[in-house]
Amino acid sequence: MTSSLITTAAGAPPPGTTAPPVAQPPGWQDDDAVRDVTERLAGYLPLVLPGECDRLTRRMAAVARGEAFLLQGGDCAETFDALTAEAVAAKLDTLFAMSETLSAGMRLPVVVVGRIAGQYAKPRSRPVEVRAGTALPAYRGDAVNGPEFSARIRTPNPYRMLRMYAASAATLNNIRALAPAGDEPREMFVSHEALLLDYERPLTRVAPGSGARYASSGHLVWAGERTRQPDGAHIDYLAGIRNPVAVKLGPTATVDEALELTHRLNSRRRPGRLTFIVRMGAGAVRTVLPGLVEGVTASGAPAAWVCDPMHGNTFTAPSGHKTRRITDVVDEIRGFFDVHRGLGTHPGGIHLELTGTEVTECVGGAGPGLDGLAARYESACDPRLNRSQALEVARLIADTARGDGAGSGPPAV
Ligand code: PEP
Ligand code: MN
Numbered sequence: 078m079t080s081s082l083i084t085t086a087a088g089a090p091p092p093g094t095t096a097p098p099v100a101q102p103p104g105w106q107d108d109d110a111v112r113d114v115t116e117r118l119a120g121y122l123p124l125v126l127p128g129e130c131d132r133l134t135r136r137m138a139a140v141a142r143g144e145a146f147l148l149q150g151g152d153c154a155e156t157f158d159a160l161t162a163e164a165v166a167a168k169l170d171t172l173f174a175m176s177e178t179l180s181a182g183m184r185l186p187v188v189v190v191g192r193i194a195g196q197y198a199k200p201r202s203r204p205v206e207v208r209a210g211t212a213l214p215a216y217r218g219d220a221v222n223g224p225e226f227s228a229r230i231r232t233p234n235p236y237r238m239l240r241m242y243a244a245s246a247a248t249l250n251n252i253r254a255l256a257p258a259g260d261e262p263r264e265m266f267v268s269h270e271a272l273l274l275d276y277e278r279p280l281t282r283v284a285p286g287s288g289a290r291y292a293s294s295g296h297l298v299w300a301g302e303r304t305r306q307p308d309g310a311h312i313d314y315l316a317g318i319r320n321p322v323a324v325k326l327g328p329t330a331t332v333d334e335a336l337e338l339t340h341r342l343n344s345r346r347r348p349g350r351l352t353f354i355v356r357m358g359a360g361a362v363r364t365v366l367p368g369l370v371e372g373v374t375a376s377g378a379p380a381a382w383v384c385d386p387m388h389g390n391t392f393t394a395p396s397g398h399k400t401r402r403i404t405d406v407v408d409e410i411r412g413f414f415d416v417h418r419g420l421g422t423h424p425g426g427i428h429l430e431l432t433g434t435e436v437t438e439c440v441g442g443a444g445p446g447l448d449g450l451a452a453r454y455e456s457a458c459d460p461r462l463n464r465s466q467a468l469e470v471a472r473l474i475a476d477t478a479r480g481d482g483a484g485s486g487p488p489a490v
Contacts, residue, residue: 099310101200101272101303103221104214104233111275114235118279121242123293124194124249125267127284127319133266133296134321136188138349140425141381146185147352147426148176149268149383150467151192153459154199156219160244165251167433168193171464173263175471179427182475188266192430194248195269195295197241198276199458200303206231216457219244220273224457238276245294268323271298274314281318289319299323299354302388307337316341323352328361328389332372339378352381354428355413358389359405362412370422384413385428391459394440398450400460403441407473414477427474431462438462442469 105111139145150172152159168191176187197220205212206226213231216224220241223230249267256265271277271292280294292298298318302325304311315322324338335353343351353373357365362384373380386409390401410427417424437445437453443465445452454460462470 097308097310097313098306099274100306101217103198103217103235103273103275104204105235105275106232107235111235114238115275115279117239118242118276121280122246123280123282123291124242124246125291125293125296127282127287127289127291129266130291130296130320133188133190134347134349136266136349137297137321137352137381138347138379139186140188140352140383141348141379141423143423143425144185145188146179146183147188147190147381147383147428148172148179148471149190149192149354149426150175150429150431152196152432152456152461153430154218154457155193155196155244155248156224156457157240157244159455159457160248162251164433165193165248166255167464168431169252169255169265169433171431171433171467172265173258175467178468178471178475182472183478188426189264190266190268190297191252192268192428194245194252194267195241197244198270198272200270200272200301218272219457220276235275238273241276242280266296268297268299269295270301270304271311271314272301272304274310277314284319287319290317292318292320295320297321297323297352299325299352301325302327302356305334305338307334307341312338312341321349321352323354323383325354325356325385325388326369328357328365330355330365330369332368335369335373336376336378339373339376339380343378343380346378348379349381351378352383352425354383354385356385356388356428357409357412359386359408359412361389362409363416366413366416367420370416370420374420374422381425382413382417382422383426383428384410384424386410386413387428387430387459394447394450396448396450398438398454398460400447400450401439403439403444403462403466403469406439406462406470410470410474411477414474427470429462429467429470430459431464431467432456433464435465436461436463439466442466
């Protein structure tokens with residue numbers, strides 16, 4: 078590998094210009110180590126190939142046109158320790174079971190995109206965590222530091238990005254073996270938040286045919302609610318790659334911001350290129366979402382709209398666990414469908430934090446009550462739907478789409 082690969086990577090500022098500001102910086106302590114790691118990453122094999130990314134863009138174009146539905150799901154934060162063949166198989170099994178239910182209910186093909194094989198970096202609301210008077214860097218995902226509250230483990234270590242690459246490659250290898258079921262050609266893609274630019278930039282590759290640059294870390298990458306500034310480094314990075322990309326939009330997002338993002342990320346108006354993942358919260362989706370969808374639709378830009386009913390509905394239980402109520406999750410999904418039904422636009426898909434086992438992280442439905450969260454709370458970051466809850470949510474979406482479960486009454490779980 079050569080370091081010229083790094084300087085040509087997407088997102089690197091042209092010489093002589095000011096680099097856009099990087100939100101949520103990992104806080105590396107050692108520039109030489111970062112350089113060593115990024116140079117190594119630049120020489121590694123791509124994890125995904127341009128042709129696969131283009132295929133997902135075509136699938137997302139069908140989503141944007143109303144001819145397909147996106148199911149995107151997986152852990153909030155993957156961890157090195159929880160990475161086992163059984164865990165990967167259970168997540169795939171859950172996603173494909175959900176996709177069958179959704180496809181039958183929506184009468185549409187379902188595009189399955191895991192939040193997997195790269196979801197190792199987390200944005201945090203506070204850069205430090207204080208416990209009993211001691212302040213340490215916040216846990217930022219296994220790609221940066223470890224969750225254990227010790228100065229050594231919490232110190233950001235860029236060499237963890239090499240382990241992220243290895244873990245992602247091994248996960249993808251299992252997915253490529255497991256996704257086709259027998260003779261049945263089941264298709265699955267992978268995605269993650271492109272938060273760690275020191276990982277994404279060196280893994281950016283030029284496609285031999287077109288000369289276009291692609292993130293080779295995953296098929297679809299997104300910018301989160303905290304890194305979606307139109308003039309920031311993360312959007313600059315996404316603007317420079319040809320993968321299908323997504324941006325999260327929270328309740329404070331404005332039409333102008335959405336239009337600016339559309340301009341920055343999809344000025345050529347390629348269908349399937351840009352997806353908005355809206356995470357408004359059950360209380361805001363019905364009031365905030367209509368204006369955004371109307372404004373973007375009126376601009377003529379093709380965008381897919383996907384509902385993340387998790388991130389606007391998080392609260393802390395009396396036990397201290399971060400959790401979410403299934404009733405809120407379901408209410409937000411219903412609001413999302415109601416808004417699109419009202420506007421005559423397509424509710425393009427669902428983005429969920431889920432896992433394939435019976436963890437106790439979200440309350441209600443087939444999960445625990447508020448007093449049962451401790452039994453099996455395993456998430457390194459945000460609470461996930463367990464397998465049963467995830468299947469319940471899929472059934473509920475299917476019913477909503479059929480019209481059986483429509484309306485804004487109390488959710489039936
Ligand atoms: C996430 O997807 O885990 C996340 C942090 O979401 P958001 O950017 O929407 O807050
Ligand atoms: Mn999360």
